[in-house]
Amino acid sequence: MEVKIIDIGEDYVRLVIKGEGHTYLNLLQHYLVEDEDVIVARYNIPHPLIGEPEIYIKTSGVDPLEAVKRANEKIIAACNTLLEQL
Known part of the structure; x- marks a missing residue:
């Protein structure tokens, strides 16, 4: 995975995440939206x-x-929990 910052400010960032697809980005968006400090997370x-x-x-x-x-x-914590349950 390669992450490139396209645009960044004090309260926003736009990233390109090469080598990833919906699986990771949807998961990342899910956890970002759960964060009280995040107003918008979209990919x-x-x-x-x-x-x-x-x-x-x-x-x-x-x-x-x-x-x-x-x-x-x-x-990472969710993945570790899942691995422990296997």
Whole structure:
């Protein structure tokens, strides 16, 4: 996975996440939306074969990259819980 910052401000970020599809981006969006500091989290994949997935996050003033980090930590925790149950 390669992450590229397209645009960033104090309360928003637009990222391109190469090598990922709906599976990861939908999961990331899910955990971002659950975060009280996140106002908007949406992603778009222009074309499934040649498009670069892009995600936009807007927060209520919190560093948007921190929100992404927290969401990824929750994804890791959920995966670890699942692995423990197997």
